Amino acid sequence: MVHEETRPEGGPPGMVDVARVAGVSAQTVSRALAGHPNVQAKTRAKVLAAVDQLGYRKNNAARMLSSGRSRTIGVVTLQTGYYSRAALTLGIERAAQAAGYTVSTATTVSLDTSAIEAAVTRLSELHVEGIVLAVPLIHVSRRIEQLTSAVPTVTIDGSRTPAAETVAVDQSLAAVLATRHLLDLGHETVWHVAGPRDWLDAASRCQGWRRVLEDAGRAVPPELAGDWSPASGYRSGLALGRIPDVTAVFVASDEMAFGVIRALHELGRRVPADISVVGVDDIALAEYCSPSLTTVAQPFAQMGALAVGHLLRHIDEPAASQDPATVEPTLVVRASTGPPPGGRGPGALRRPEPA
Numbered sequence: 001m002v003h004e005e006t007r008p009e010g011g012p013p014g015m016v017d018v019a020r021v022a023g024v025s026a027q028t029v030s031r032a033l034a035g036h037p038n039v040q041a042k043t044r045a046k047v048l049a050a051v052d053q054l055g056y057r058k059n060n061a062a063r064m065l066s067s068g069r070s071r072t073i074g075v076v077t078l079q080t081g082y083y084s085r086a087a088l089t090l091g092i093e094r095a096a097q098a099a100g101y102t103v104s105t106a107t108t109v110s111l112d113t114s115a116i117e118a119a120v121t122r123l124s125e126l127h128v129e130g131i132v133l134a135v136p137l138i139h140v141s142r143r144i145e146q147l148t149s150a151v152p153t154v155t156i157d158g159s160r161t162p163a164a165e166t167v168a169v170d171q172s173l174a175a176v177l178a179t180r181h182l183l184d185l186g187h188e189t190v191w192h193v194a195g196p197r198d199w200l201d202a203a204s205r206c207q208g209w210r211r212v213l214e215d216a217g218r219a220v221p222p223e224l225a226g227d228w229s230p231a232s233g234y235r236s237g238l239a240l241g242r243i244p245d246v247t248a249v250f251v252a253s254d255e256m257a258f259g260v261i262r263a264l265h266e267l268g269r270r271v272p273a274d275i276s277v278v279g280v281d282d283i284a285l286a287e288y289c290s291p292s293l294t295t296v297a298q299p300f301a302q303m304g305a306l307a308v309g310h311l312l313r314h315i316d317e318p319a320a321s322q323d324p325a326t327v328e329p330t331l332v333v334r335a336s337t338g339p340p341p342g343g344r345g346p347g348a349l350r351r352p353e354p355a
Helices: 015-022 026-033 041-054 083-098 113-125 142-150 171-184 200-215 230-240 254-266 284-288 300-316
Strands: 072-078 102-108 130-134 153-155 165-169 191-194 248-251 276-281 294-297 325-327 330-332
Touching: 015 026, 015 041, 026 041, 041 113, 072 083, 072 113, 083 102, 083 130, 083 300, 102 113, 113 130, 113 142, 130 300, 153 300, 165 171, 165 300, 171 200, 171 248, 171 276, 171 294, 171 330, 191 200, 191 230, 191 254, 230 248, 230 254, 248 254, 254 276, 254 284, 300 325
Parallel strands: 072 102, 072 130, 130 153, 153 165, 165 325, 191 248, 248 276, 276 294
Antiparallel strands: 294 330
């Protein structure tokens, strides 16, 4: 049985008040606010409208210290085992701890707007002082706009909302660094194993790769679709390894690059003697891949610290504006890249500059 929050005389609205206005049970209100999958979208919309009308926020008796502040920030992240998500969250937690804050994390199993709404709502109910939105937010709903206006918010992964501060790695530059490195080694063109289309990072990397090739007057091969997993990289590697003209591949993540290299090994294609491979992230295993992986490093700890710093300034000075913070990635050259077969070294196949 769900405990029905009631409103003391003159106190803030409770769950039963929301239920009455929405025309549903208190149990349905609880499920709707928790993002329960069995609540219909129409019913959830009625509940959220009642929440907005009443200004309801779920009680949490232990939420505040004697100062009246929770000293807690929230993080919305995707439920995944990918290294980049874990490394970023760790960076946020360390920076928050150093500033005297604790972190409450709300994970979402998908990038669907309603799932992200539910995760932000859960954190808002815990009375966090601010939120780091660490998911790629492609579509911003009215509800997300309302929540990020009410609670100081910083977005990363290239996401944008009208009220939120922004901290991001220049993902287009990551692709530029990787693609130019391969062209400078003498490769005629560069193939690309891309990340999922609904990730802003993946889209930016794809755009940067394509722009470098077009600006250099090189052919742009069809991109291969991946999903960040080594298995998807392996499948792409099996396809690429059977194309005789492939000599260079830019892979949108290190974990997919591991899969690509494994497939090339199995097909008897040598890395980098036959095909050079570059990844993105510079995760801890990249240096110990065979051969060690050339990659574009993302400063996950720095990103976490920047996001927390921006958020705390936003909390302390909500009226002050801050410029978006963009972090530049760096190329880390290791053993997985080299000149193309028969190449004469860096710049061997570069076209002359136009007169």
